[in-house]
């Protein structure tokens with residue numbers, strides 16, 4: 617894999633091809649990730665040279681992800697690119713299981729308050745990259761973008777990004793704020809961004825950072841046929857982990873295994889190496905729940921695909937066909 621640092625648009629910030637996604641360590645996707653395991657997971661990434669850490673105000677009800685990062689990088693802050701997000705928070709909801717609901721709130725005063733709280737939790741005075749996590753349907757995106765522009769001017773962020781947007785929202789955002797990065801989902805089976813977003817980012821000089829490269833763990837190869845996700849694991853809600861869709865996805869994973877074996881690498885490394893080399897992809901965020909997973913995934917940095925592997929992967933993707941919508945059921 618080409619490990620040369622890549623700039624985030626015109627911003628004075630560069631990232632490596634792999635970043636650690638710090639959502640699973642918040643313990644909300646999968647219950648039972650301890651603070652010690654969360655901290656050790658981040659520390660392992662940094663020790664192995666993965667210094668792009670992606671988090672958000674809402675990763676954990678009380679900032680568990682940001683606090684784990686702060687603990688793991690003490691004394692090493694200058695070597696790290698911290699990417700944070702604002703604009704989504706949790707509120708209690710007794711009628712829901714678990715008893716909380718996600719609220720998208722992009723009002724300027726709310727965004728500023730979240731960034732200030734994130735900086736306290738992270739024990740730092742700036743974010744290297746600050747995303748609007750998602751547009752708020754009740755707030756014009758130019759208003760949210762304007763507040764991020766002010767935070768950039770004040771030095772609380774060194775670069776600005778936006779996530780989970782439509783193309784018209786991207787256009788409105790960039791008209792109101794210098795934009796360095798866009799963050800959307802992308803993996804072997806979910807490649808919608810290739811049609812419009814990647815060309816748009818290329819033509820506007822905006823970096824593309826992608827999430828879900830392992831399809832929430834499915835493409836890491838550890839899931840079993842017949843596996844049922846508990847209610848505490850948010851994956852139970854997605855079509856891709858249920859019924860026939862799940863079976864077909866596991867068939868796809870089985871087609872990848874011999875390709876990884878031939879290259880002498882683990883399956884997640886094959887998947888991450890393929891993802892990182894797709895044209896227009898700046899950095900690939902993988903999540904992990906343990907230092908062991910990070911150690912395996914970091915070996916992707918040393919994987920070189922060959923033409924035979926690329927052909928076999930393309931054939932497996934074509935045989936799988938389109939996957940069910942990403943949205944929870």
Ligand SMILES: NC(=O)c1ccc[n+]([C@@H]2O[C@H](COP(=O)([O-])OP(=O)(O)OC[C@H]3O[C@@H](n4cnc5c(N)ncnc54)[C@H](OP(=O)(O)O)[C@@H]3O)[C@@H](O)[C@H]2O)c1
Pocket residue numbers: 636637638639640645646670671749779780799800826827828829830831832833834836837838884901902903904905908909910912913
């Ligand atoms: N902007 C947004 O709205 C948005 C949305 C989603 C994600 N993100 C970001 O993108 C990052 C990546 O997404 P993601 O974490 O949801 O999904 P992902 O990277 O596709 O999958 C992560 C999961 O894969 C499993 N895994 C990882 N390495 C493994 C290994 N070596 N062996 C076996 N299993 C392994 C772990 O699941 P187990 O729990 O089974 O251990 C882990 O939680 C997030 O962490 C977050 O920073 C952003």
